[in-house]
Amino acid sequence: MAGNDSCHPVATDSVDASIRAGQHYVALVGPPNAGKTTLFNRLTGLRQKVANFPGVTVEHHVGRARTQQGREVFVIDLPGVYSLDARSEDERVTADVLTGAKTELGRPDSVVIVLDATNLHRHLLLAAPVLALGLPTLVVLNMADDLAARGGSVDTAALAAQLGAPVALVSAAKGDGVEKVMQFLEGSLARPHSTTKRVELPVLQDLPGCRTWAGQIGTKSGYRAPAPPVWTRRLDGIFLHPWLGPLIFVLVVAAVFETIFSGAQPLMDAVEKLIVTSGNSLAPLLPEGLLRGALIDGVWNGVGSVVVFLPQILLLFLFIGVLEDSGYLARAALIADRTMSRVGLQGKAFIPLLSAYACAVPAIMATRTIENTRDRIATILIAPFMTCSARLPVYLLIVAAFIPETAPFAGPIGARTAALLGLYIIGFLAAIVTAQLLRSTILRRERSTFILELPPYRMPSLRSLALRLWDRALIFLKRAGTVILGVLMVLWFLANFPRTNGQPPDPEHSYAGHIGHAAEPAIQPLGFNWKVGVGIVASFAAREAIIGTLGTLYGIENADKDSDKLQEALRADLTPAGAAALLVFFAFAMQCFSTTAIVRRETGGWFWPTVQFSYMTAFAYCSALITHALVSARI
Amino acid sequence: MQLDTPKPSPYPKSRVQLSFNKLRGKKLESVQPTSLADLRCGQHAVLGDLDVADELRRRLMEMGFFPGSRIDATGCAPGGDPRIYRVDGSEIALRAETAAQIRIRPLAAAAD
Ligand SMILES: Nc1nc2c(ncn2[C@@H]2O[C@H](COP(=O)(O)OP(=O)(O)OP(=O)(O)O)[C@@H](O)[C@H]2O)c(=O)[nH]1
Ligand SMILES: [Mg+2]
Numbered sequence: 001m002a003g004n005d006s007c008h009p010v011a012t013d014s015v016d017a018s019i020r021a022g023q024h025y026v027a028l029v030g031p032p033n034a035g036k037t038t039l040f041n042r043l044t045g046l047r048q049k050v051a052n053f054p055g056v057t058v059e060h061h062v063g064r065a066r067t068q069q070g071r072e073v074f075v076i077d078l079p080g081v082y083s084l085d086a087r088s089e090d091e092r093v094t095a096d097v098l099t100g101a102k103t104e105l106g107r108p109d110s111v112v113i114v115l116d117a118t119n120l121h122r123h124l125l126l127a128a129p130v131l132a133l134g135l136p137t138l139v140v141l142n143m144a145d146d147l148a149a150r151g152g153s154v155d156t157a158a159l160a161a162q163l164g165a166p167v168a169l170v171s172a173a174k175g176d177g178v179e180k181v182m183q184f185l186e187g188s189l190a191r192p193h194s195t196t197k198r199v200e201l202p203v204l205q206d207l208p209g210c211r212t213w214a215g216q217i218g219t220k221s222g223y224r225a226p227a228p229p230v231w232t233r234r235l236d237g238i239f240l241h242p243w244l245g246p247l248i249f250v251l252v253v254a255a256v257f258e259t260i261f262s263g264a265q266p267l268m269d270a271v272e273k274l275i276v277t278s279g280n281s282l283a284p285l286l287p288e289g290l291l292r293g294a295l296i297d298g299v300w301n302g303v304g305s306v307v308v309f310l311p312q313i314l315l316l317f318l319f320i321g322v323l324e325d326s327g328y329l330a331r332a333a334l335i336a337d338r339t340m341s342r343v344g345l346q347g348k349a350f351i352p353l354l355s356a357y358a359c360a361v362p363a364i365m366a367t368r369t370i371e372n373t374r375d376r377i378a379t380i381l382i383a384p385f386m387t388c389s390a391r392l393p394v395y396l397l398i399v400a401a402f403i404p405e406t407a408p409f410a411g412p413i414g415a416r417t418a419a420l421l422g423l424y425i426i427g428f429l430a431a432i433v434t435a436q437l438l439r440s441t442i443l444r445r446e447r448s449t450f451i452l453e454l455p456p457y458r459m460p461s462l463r464s465l466a467l468r469l470w471d472r473a474l475i476f477l478k479r480a481g482t483v484i485l486g487v488l489m490v491l492w493f494l495a496n497f498p499r500t501n502g503q504p505p506d507p508e509h510s511y512a513g514h515i516g517h518a519a520e521p522a523i524q525p526l527g528f529n530w531k532v533g534v535g536i537v538a539s540f541a542a543r544e545a546i547i548g549t550l551g552t553l554y555g556i557e558n559a560d561k562d563s564d565k566l567q568e569a570l571r572a573d574l575t576p577a578g579a580a581a582l583l584v585f586f587a588f589a590m591q592c593f594s595t596t597a598i599v600r601r602e603t604g605g606w607f608w609p610t611v612q613f614s615y616m617t618a619f620a621y622c623s624a625l626i627t628h629a630l631v632s633a634r635i
Numbered sequence: 636m637q638l639d640t641p642k643p644s645p646y647p648k649s650r651v652q653l654s655f656n657k658l659r660g661k662k663l664e665s666v667q668p669t670s671l672a673d674l675r676c677g678q679h680a681v682l683g684d685l686d687v688a689d690e691l692r693r694r695l696m697e698m699g700f701f702p703g704s705r706i707d708a709t710g711c712a713p714g715g716d717p718r719i720y721r722v723d724g725s726e727i728a729l730r731a732e733t734a735a736q737i738r739i740r741p742l743a744a745a746a747d
Contacts, residue, residue: 451728453726
């Protein structure tokens, strides 16, 4: 899958094949944010994404759980649903798996319903239609820790008697009670494999009737609802305060950017040193000549110039992780709803857009939670304008090369931070302008309604943050070691051939030089020379590849590379106006194969990806042209 | 408390309330909520009819909006819209335009 190799932690899609062979499998069903994925990860040892807002999981994930007796059961994690009456793409996935409409999977043999024990009455609304499916079912009441902490309680035996199904009180996050779920999985293996192919869902659920039923069941099983979360109320008082809330948010973002520039420097230097020394110590192992030149001077330094940005990327993801796990993200969607409604989108569309700050690929997947198709397509089209983490190294390099570290902006905020903040903001503004444009042209639509469930704030767990960073680091390094490495090997070849009398050509007359010069008529008005041109061509494979490309090209020119060489070389090669134009170009251009591939898959054709690519490239080019003209005129 | 509603208040206190409200003059109207949008932060009421399209009504019910349940206005976004309501154990955000279509019964009935 295109998405998985770039920005998206890997799912175990290959397991699907074994299920097809008629194996047992158990489906995890429940309302959004009830903790299904947390439980799934506990059972299978996988690390699918968990976060504190509704709509995190948008596709089915298959994993293997090993029971105490060492037998294997397949478990399938599903998107959260409020009812079996599906309205959005993600809800459809759940309904299709349960009814067996997803033919490659067949029907599940049994079901685990995951409910939030702190909100039992409302969550039992979903239990009614799921129990009515007639499959062996375990009812998991999750968040037992939270229930106890807020003074609630429930008699599981009485509830089981009322529901006619086993009930387990569990804390998936803490791991308490998970063995009861394991026992159920074990038991489900003992039953014969289900052969029913498909079932029809009952016509619309009688919701008021179900709610009365849920209330009675709750009373009979001695359910004492917990007190409302006090801390959530208090924190909302601050974060949703008319001016204090937005102010705190801007200050926090500025602080993060400051840290990205200053705090990460020592780490960056360490990574850089590691790369240079390892390159130097590897060099003698290789035979003198072509290969050594290719690997060390060209590719190693090129990849290295990208890898040095690992600390900054991790800092960014730490911040995003805290936002997502704490529950602030849903509040951000609430705050953004006003702006979004002006351009015809609703606040819920803001959640995918926020995750696009990490990477556009999962963000485009996350638009599955948007019910209205036109809204969904509009959100898909604007998502790549959000500043994804692949742009960050490019921004950091150019900003650091052209703005002195000590240049002030306002108060404690430096000019570098302000520039970075500005780049993040123009990406968002471009998205908003585009949404408005789409609304008045090809995607006319009504104002949609906004309903969002706000999760309680939770303390992000250090373990889950650490694991996230670890996964991110692996993804980043893997990307550097595959896509970027590949691009750089091709580039090294292009920059070192054709040879005359066995000697590499002057870079200007290499194949790369020819490509760069061919692009010159288009890029000269933007203030870029041929080397930057080659970098831009390479960046269409992966944005960070421009850094590696320049690193490789300069590495070839002056093989004795030491720190800041790249920045110095950039200063020599680009005027400040050219640098500004380059930043603006990167802010708006659609340079990501994986995104195009996922847009094609999610919109079901080449039409929208083509529109998106052409529009964004043209937008980027024109904006860069204007920026170059404006900045040149001012200097 | 019950000036605009046809149902007379069951509470004998209402005369005192009435004169108190008269003193406050114009503010009276905002004190007398008939739709969820009129409910101010910190107030609570009992849900009445949901005057919305069928599709949306089901959505709202799935999230806990049933006629007769207690609803609390707990907060709002910085601009005042959308608003946050606590209903049936969860906090749900709605835009004012949607909230305006949701009837509520007078405060006095929310005695739970
Ligand atoms: N206190 C507590 N928090 C939990 C527990 N289980 C899960 N959580 C938290 O609840 C939030 C939601 O967990 P997820 O596993 O992503 O929920 P989900 O049901 O998969 O959500 P969707 O994929 O959006 O449907 C996360 O912040 C978890 O850390 C638990 O047992 N106790
Ligand atoms: Mg999930």
